Amino acid sequence: MRALTWHGKHDIRVEDVPRPEIVNPNDAIIEVTATAICGSDLHLYHGRVPSMREGDVLGHEPMGEVVEVGSGVETLDVGDRVVVPFTISCGSCWFCQNDLYSLCDNSNPNAELAREVMGHSPAGLYGYSHMMGGYAGGQAEYLRVPYADVGPVKIESDLSDEQVLFLSDIFPTGHMAAENADIDEHDTVAVWGCGPVGQFAVQSADMLGADRVVAIDRVPERLAMARDHGGAETINYEEEDVYDRLMELTGDRGPDSCIDAVGTDAHGTGVVATSDRVKQRLNLEDDRPTVLREAIRCCRKGGTLSVPGVYVGRADNFPMGPLMNKGITVKTGQTHVQRYLGPLLDQIESGNIDPSFVVTHDAPLEDGPELYETFNDKEDDCIKVVLRP
Numbered sequence: 224m225r226a227l228t229w230h231g232k233h234d235i236r237v238e239d240v241p242r243p244e245i246v247n248p249n250d251a252i253i254e255v256t257a258t259a260i261c262g263s264d265l266h267l268y269h270g271r272v273p274s275m276r277e278g279d280v281l282g283h284e285p286m287g288e289v290v291e292v293g294s295g296v297e298t299l300d301v302g303d304r305v306v307v308p309f310t311i312s313c314g315s316c317w318f319c320q321n322d323l324y325s326l327c328d329n330s331n332p333n334a335e336l337a338r339e340v341m342g343h344s345p346a347g348l349y350g351y352s353h354m355m356g357g358y359a360g361g362q363a364e365y366l367r368v369p370y371a372d373v374g375p376v377k378i379e380s381d382l383s384d385e386q387v388l389f390l391s392d393i394f395p396t397g398h399m400a401a402e403n404a405d406i407d408e409h410d411t412v413a414v415w416g417c418g419p420v421g422q423f424a425v426q427s428a429d430m431l432g433a434d435r436v437v438a439i440d441r442v443p444e445r446l447a448m449a450r451d452h453g454g455a456e457t458i459n460y461e462e463e464d465v466y467d468r469l470m471e472l473t474g475d476r477g478p479d480s481c482i483d484a485v486g487t488d489a490h491g492t493g494v495v496a497t498s499d500r501v502k503q504r505l506n507l508e509d510d511r512p513t514v515l516r517e518a519i520r521c522c523r524k525g526g527t528l529s530v531p532g533v534y535v536g537r538a539d540n541f542p543m544g545p546l547m548n549k550g551i552t553v554k555t556g557q558t559h560v561q562r563y564l565g566p567l568l569d570q571i572e573s574g575n576i577d578p579s580f581v582v583t584h585d586a587p588l589e590d591g592p593e594l595y596e597t598f599n600d601k602e603d604d605c606i607k608v609v610l611r612p
């Protein structure tokens with residue numbers, strides 16, 4: 224079958240790889256009808272995520288049709304149309320039982336690798352390194368779905384693929400980011416990063432009752448999307464000082480909640496951002512925490528910092544003093560996607576939101592390598608790429 228494979232920094236290829244087979248009785252195989260490139264795939268593209276191997280199949284935002292089920296699968300049948308969450312979860316461990324699906328204790332076969340680095344292993348993820356389980360990803364014609372009774376959500380309405388595909392990751396991720404931001408009715412919420420997750424964080428902050436949402440980026444078309452679709456006020460950080468502007472908007476108080484939807488590859492400006500890049504190149508630092516620093520500086524005292532942006536390792540110059548002295552609460556984590564599938568599918572089915580507004584590129588899988596580059600360079604007004612295997 225055809226699949227997008229990783230071959231090192233800036234080297235994504237379309238190749239023929241073996242079609243996946245049922246390995247365990249609780250597996251299903253889906254024929255992928257639509258799959259997306261995620262902002263976090265760019266961390267792989269930049270060679271920033273450890274334990275990737277040449278030839279690894281990429282992708283963690285797939286949907287498709289069930290074509291085969293293992294003998295132990297009870298809830299899915301051949302022919303079902305499903306969206307598959309990026310987090311692989313067993314459904315029965317303590318973490319899954321407590322709705323902490325992205326922290327599943329059983330789904331990472333390489334848990335020891337992760338334990339060595341982090342102390343404990345989070346859940347396995349599709350197409351996201353061997354430390355995260357070494358699972359083949361969904362930017363391919365077929366995908367093996369382990370724990371098939373726990374992850375996939377069946378789509379029984381006639382919604383289009385692009386309307387439901389983002390239940391796999393970015394819609395729940397933006398939504399959990401907003402939930403983690405502890406939003407109250409009169410709150411001002413600032414969202415750093417207007418990529419797809421940022422767009423859904425803006426939408427969800429509004430859904431959860433925020434009084435005002437301020438979106439921060441440097442790409443004009445992304446800021447325009449946050450304005451037009453999310454009703455956000457916007458700050459272009461290349462044109463305005465973010466701290467000054469946020470203080471002006473909030474009467475010097477600062478936003479009640481700050482959401483970092485950027486993560487490890489923040490651009491940033493000035494001397495500190497340059498120093499981060501140098502340290503990263505010398506392997507003295509893994510992450511560039513530009514947004515974390517700025518958000519902690521801007522957040523109101525006693526406010527909340529929610530971090531859906533992906534970080535991979537160590538970050539320097541982390542402002543622990545300001546964080547502590549300002550009494551800021553930090554909430555973060557990979558998304559517990561399974562927790563949100565039902566409620567967010569309801570929102571889509573009832574017409575409250577149509578997530579397809581983020582799609583700017585829709586192309587055959589064969590165009591994948593080129594579109595990784597386009598997406599990375601933010602060329603051609605690219606915000607979200609959907610691929611059709």
Ligand SMILES: [Zn+2]
Binds near residue numbers: 261393
């Ligand atoms: Zn993703």
Ligand SMILES: [Zn+2]
Binds near residue numbers: 312317326327
């Ligand atoms: Zn589990």
